[in-house]
Amino acid sequence: MVQAINVISEFDFVCDGDKDESGNLKSDATTWKLRGLNGMEWVKCVVTGSVNHEMVINYGLVGWNNFLDEKGNEMEYCIANMSRIPPDILTDIFLQINSASTIGDEERKNS
Numbered sequence: 001m002v003q004a005i006n007v008i009s010e011f012d013f014v015c016d017g018d019k020d021e022s023g024n025l026k027s028d029a030t031t032w033k034l035r036g037l038n039g040m041e042w043v044k045c046v047v048t049g050s051v052n053h054e055m056v057i058n059y060g061l062v063g064w065n066n067f068l069d070e071k072g073n074e075m076e077y078c079i080a081n082m083s084r085i086p087p088d089i090l091t092d093i094f095l096q097i098n099s100a101s102t103i104g105d106e107e108r109k110n111s
Contacts, residue, residue, distance in 0.1 A: 010035045010062055013096045015089055032093055033063035036100030053094050057082065060097030 010033050018029035037045065037059050045055045058079065067075045067085075075081050085093070 011100065013093065015092050028066065030067045031065040032061060032089075032096075033065070034060050034093065034097055034100065035062055036060065036097065042101055051098075053090075056097055056101075057090060057094055060101070061093055 013032045013034050014025055014029050015032075018026050020026060037056065041059045045052045045059070061082065063077045064075070067077075067081075069075050069084070075084065082090075
């Protein structure tokens with residue numbers, strides 16, 4: 001029996017740099033709103049034979065809180081502003097979306 005992946009629900013992600021030494025969120029932490037990709041979105045992202053990281057992020061990043069510009073103003077969530085996210089953060093976001101879009105070994109054994 002094949003189990004469906006849960007891509008409908010959004011989840012919050014906070015990068016390690018926005019946590020203190022104890023793993024607690026800093027007061028000014030940025031929260032990224034993410035979701036896993038559905039099967040058809042994933043197929044579009046790998047149609048060339050390799051993963052299109054930008055497309056994965058465009059599908060899976062659905063919002064943010066406390067993402068500030070250089071003047072300290074909240075950045076509006078939109079595709080154009082995604083280019084303002086630092087590369088190391090984009091990598092972390094991609095990895096979280098990728099993880100949410102696939103099933104684990106245990107789930108694979110049971111399907």
